[in-house]
Amino acid sequence: MQSASRIRGSARPCAQNARTIAALTSNPGCDRRAVLDTAGVDKQRLADHIGYPARFGQSQFAIVRGNAFEAQLKADQCAALLRLLIEQKIVPPGQHARHVDCSAVGQTESQDDRLARTAGLLGEVFKGGDSWGVPGQRPALLLDHPLLAMTIAGRTVYLEPDLILIGPDARVHVVEVKSFAVIDGQAAPSKVAAAAIQAAVYVMATCAAVTEAGFDAGAVADEIVLVCPRDFANQPTATLIDVRKQLAVLRRQFARMARIEMLLAALPDDLTFDLSIDESGVARRPPVEVVAALECVPARYIPECLAVCELAGFCRSRSRARGQTAVLGRDVCERLGGIEEVETVLGLASGTLSPSPDQTETAAVLRLAEQLRSQSLVLAGDPTAASSGLGLSALGLSA
Amino acid sequence: MSTLVALARALAFVQGVAQPITMVRHIHCAERPMVFIPLALAGEANAPLAAMVGDDPDRPRLLVVPQPRNRDLRFAFAAELASILVPHFERFQTVTEVAAPDRTGQARWRSTDAPQVVVANPAAAGFVRLFGRSTRFRRADGPYAVDARVPVLGQWLTFFAERAEYPGSSLLVTLTDALAMHWATGQSALEDTHLPALLAWIEPPEGRDGATAAMLAEDPGIWPPAGPATDPDFDNRVLAPAIEAYAAATTPDAGTLAECQASGALRDAVASQLEPTWRLMWRAIALLRALPPGVRVADRWAADRDAYTEFAARLEGSGLPQPRRDGAVAAARRLHRLERALAAFTVQRAYDDPLIMAEYRLTGEAFVATVLEADRLRIDTSGRRRTLRPRVTVTTTDPAKPEVGSTWISPARPAQRARAVEVVVARGAETTVVLELSGGMGRALTPLPGSVPDAGERLCYTSLADQYVPPGDFPAPEETPWTHGGPPAPASLDAVEGQAAVASRRGDDLPRDDLPRDDLPRDDPAGEEWS
Numbered sequence: 001m002q003s004a005s006r007i008r009g010s011a012r013p014c015a016q017n018a019r020t021i022a023a024l025t026s027n028p029g030c031d032r033r034a035v036l037d038t039a040g041v042d043k044q045r046l047a048d049h050i051g052y053p054a055r056f057g058q059s060q061f062a063i064v065r066g067n068a069f070e071a072q073l074k075a076d077q078c079a080a081l082l083r084l085l086i087e088q089k090i091v092p093p094g095q096h097a098r099h100v101d102c103s104a105v106g107q108t109e110s111q112d113d114r115l116a117r118t119a120g121l122l123g124e125v126f127k128g129g130d131s132w133g134v135p136g137q138r139p140a141l142l143l144d145h146p147l148l149a150m151t152i153a154g155r156t157v158y159l160e161p162d163l164i165l166i167g168p169d170a171r172v173h174v175v176e177v178k179s180f181a182v183i184d185g186q187a188a189p190s191k192v193a194a195a196a197i198q199a200a201v202y203v204m205a206t207c208a209a210v211t212e213a214g215f216d217a218g219a220v221a222d223e224i225v226l227v228c229p230r231d232f233a234n235q236p237t238a239t240l241i242d243v244r245k246q247l248a249v250l251r252r253q254f255a256r257m258a259r260i261e262m263l264l265a266a267l268p269d270d271l272t273f274d275l276s277i278d279e280s281g282v283a284r285r286p287p288v289e290v291v292a293a294l295e296c297v298p299a300r301y302i303p304e305c306l307a308v309c310e311l312a313g314f315c316r317s318r319s320r321a322r323g324q325t326a327v328l329g330r331d332v333c334e335r336l337g338g339i340e341e342v343e344t345v346l347g348l349a350s351g352t353l354s355p356s357p358d359q360t361e362t363a364a365v366l367r368l369a370e371q372l373r374s375q376s377l378v379l380a381g382d383p384t385a386a387s388s389g390l391g392l393s394a395l396g397l398s399a
Numbered sequence: 400m401s402t403l404v405a406l407a408r409a410l411a412f413v414q415g416v417a418q419p420i421t422m423v424r425h426i427h428c429a430e431r432p433m434v435f436i437p438l439a440l441a442g443e444a445n446a447p448l449a450a451m452v453g454d455d456p457d458r459p460r461l462l463v464v465p466q467p468r469n470r471d472l473r474f475a476f477a478a479e480l481a482s483i484l485v486p487h488f489e490r491f492q493t494v495t496e497v498a499a500p501d502r503t504g505q506a507r508w509r510s511t512d513a514p515q516v517v518v519a520n521p522a523a524a525g526f527v528r529l530f531g532r533s534t535r536f537r538r539a540d541g542p543y544a545v546d547a548r549v550p551v552l553g554q555w556l557t558f559f560a561e562r563a564e565y566p567g568s569s570l571l572v573t574l575t576d577a578l579a580m581h582w583a584t585g586q587s588a589l590e591d592t593h594l595p596a597l598l599a600w601i602e603p604p605e606g607r608d609g610a611t612a613a614m615l616a617e618d619p620g621i622w623p624p625a626g627p628a629t630d631p632d633f634d635n636r637v638l639a640p641a642i643e644a645y646a647a648a649t650t651p652d653a654g655t656l657a658e659c660q661a662s663g664a665l666r667d668a669v670a671s672q673l674e675p676t677w678r679l680m681w682r683a684i685a686l687l688r689a690l691p692p693g694v695r696v697a698d699r700w701a702a703d704r705d706a707y708t709e710f711a712a713r714l715e716g717s718g719l720p721q722p723r724r725d726g727a728v729a730a731a732r733r734l735h736r737l738e739r740a741l742a743a744f745t746v747q748r749a750y751d752d753p754l755i756m757a758e759y760r761l762t763g764e765a766f767v768a769t770v771l772e773a774d775r776l777r778i779d780t781s782g783r784r785r786t787l788r789p790r791v792t793v794t795t796t797d798p799a800k801p802e803v804g805s806t807w808i809s810p811a812r813p814a815q816r817a818r819a820v821e822v823v824v825a826r827g828a829e830t831t832v833v834l835e836l837s838g839g840m841g842r843a844l845t846p847l848p849g850s851v852p853d854a855g856e857r858l859c860y861t862s863l864a865d866q867y868v869p870p871g872d873f874p875a876p877e878e879t880p881w882t883h884g885g886p887p888a889p890a891s892l893d894a895v896e897g898q899a900a901v902a903s904r905r906g907d908d909l910p911r912d913d914l915p916r917d918d919l920p921r922d923d924p925a926g927e928e929w930s
Contacts, residue, residue, distance in 0.1 A: 062631075232445065303586075369402045373403055
């Protein structure tokens, strides 16, 4: 039986965040990522060490712009944000707002203290009749960077949403601030999808926190407020996004992740991804050993991994070395009848390999496709122009 | 993605080099394409950082915004870009030819050539669209005035971006798409959008296979990304200090020499990111040029030239910028045109290219057959008039099983229809079909020479028909049915941000002075520093 900490080794666990959790939904079938993420292994460092550095750097321009946009929204007791919330009819007109800073106090405050602070705040608010005012008569509360916790596959994950709005009617909305632009009412669909699933993780964590505090999680709205810059300037705009679908995907995913125990149990006892980092911060473990350890856990590489997983470069090269059709993309795989090996595809296509009973149909199509392809390449030119004997002999092959 | 292309990808994977998936080129290659590589500042909404542009591979023009967050500098960039692009776009208007008259029988003219813009990847095409959007509503007068050519550039770029949505159009060419249309690599379509990696598969260097070459090409240290997004590492290590140095040097008390030096350093840094892509793009253009063009490429380019001529005239006429969003009628019209273009392109590509036609042979929508016998002079006497209806008997081993009564067309004789009157499916894979021909043989009762296939001829017949689809009938905007939001509200009453209403207020027929002042975009006030 393996334990997560043993797999990780001596290094500090790498913190999960909403983005890494959301990424789990893009390729749920990958055991390698499930194990590494559950154990909190630093995949970036791991990938660097074995010679497949991941390129997930962020430009400082993007960071600066993102921070500036968030600060602009929160300035003056979140005046700009409140205006948007009123526009979206989430908060009644004329409502006052209170900005409650939940971010860390100094350098020393521990995660648990912060967690307790947020939980206490939520408890107080829901009890009502206290310093925040009874529901209906209190200001809209905007909790800025509250800390929430969630248990995912037996591990506690800390999450920090941008903002949580508690309306005067005690309705809770997750507010997600993003710095990509919404131009003429449209934004890049991939970015919106990523923001929605990330916010859905926060919705789940908020529900958990509200339940923990002893209240009904139904108070948490299943739509989120996405705040982005509008058009080409810094004017913010808010959009409500229904995340029920994303929530369902996540719940299903988390339920499946419970099987991580079984997965770990099947791994060798001495398996570890410890890089033997010495005092000077240098990884001493031979990369070959690390690669061997990685090979113990099966991966399911798909090209989409390149955008989300630090180890994708390594998995791609392994998948390629094994000649798997997966590296060609999902649609190609489907077109090739779901056959996993490129060699098999070409063997069936050229007729040098005899198909297994369940491959006969695919094999016939591939064989014909191969013949048509080579025939067309041989004829080279307009098929109708090729009225010579060459055409006939080439055509005769397919009989 | 067809099975043939999937198979070609598998072949490319094993052979370590991209495989051709067409026999001919399906896009038009201009004599002097305008190559445009924009770079944008990370985190900003399409804020230009730099661009390399030009129609001569040996003389690229480099444009740099030394402080991309400064509005004035951004519009100075737009003005400089306009001074290069707008004259190029307008140059082709002068020489025209007579085109087929339009539906109302009115004579038409079209330019004999048109400008072609070439960008590296879909993201760069997106940049063109958004840069067009951010500049076409600007004004040369009033508050926040910009150079007079900037809004014109905006309209041109919007035109190119909108035209690029038409399947088969070659006015704005996205190189990764164009290359992927002609070659299948041993990697995924996702990875094919990276121009250096795609070219590494098509032309791997000596001694390397495509996969290795593509992996090296993905290293931004070796090949800078083709943009518009820059490498974050470059941003942090090189660009940010260079921009800071420039900002420091432009304070009033600093000397101009320092400013020149700082701006020179910044230009050099940006050029280092653009030059490799510039070379790659011309290499990619050369690869495409080397392919023989398909027969119907010229027809589609003529349609592009029509669109160009029409737009140039519109610019000179009303000169109103394209709306932010289409109204209901305009959107329906556009959708209809896109569908027509897609249908035509699909058929034309197959007609031009045996390798594309092979995909339809695989699915039974086409077959290649040999003519066994031909009754060239057969006359049908069953009707009131004697008509020429030759019959040919053909045999094929393709999987297609034509039904009796079905109609087939041969790309070699597109004006002729062949109706299957008798089909014999033999025990083997062989199918014999008797086809009755009509059309395309002249008006007499004996067919023109060559208009009926001879015995022994090998022919392709397909059910794909490149037929004329009449343009749809759409109501005038003011007659928009209630199902589609009803007629747009009159401009003056419109206080609501209804999309249809907004778009219709910008309708073509509105004179410019009737536009309410508040219709002008105010989303980018002057003097505003971004971030």
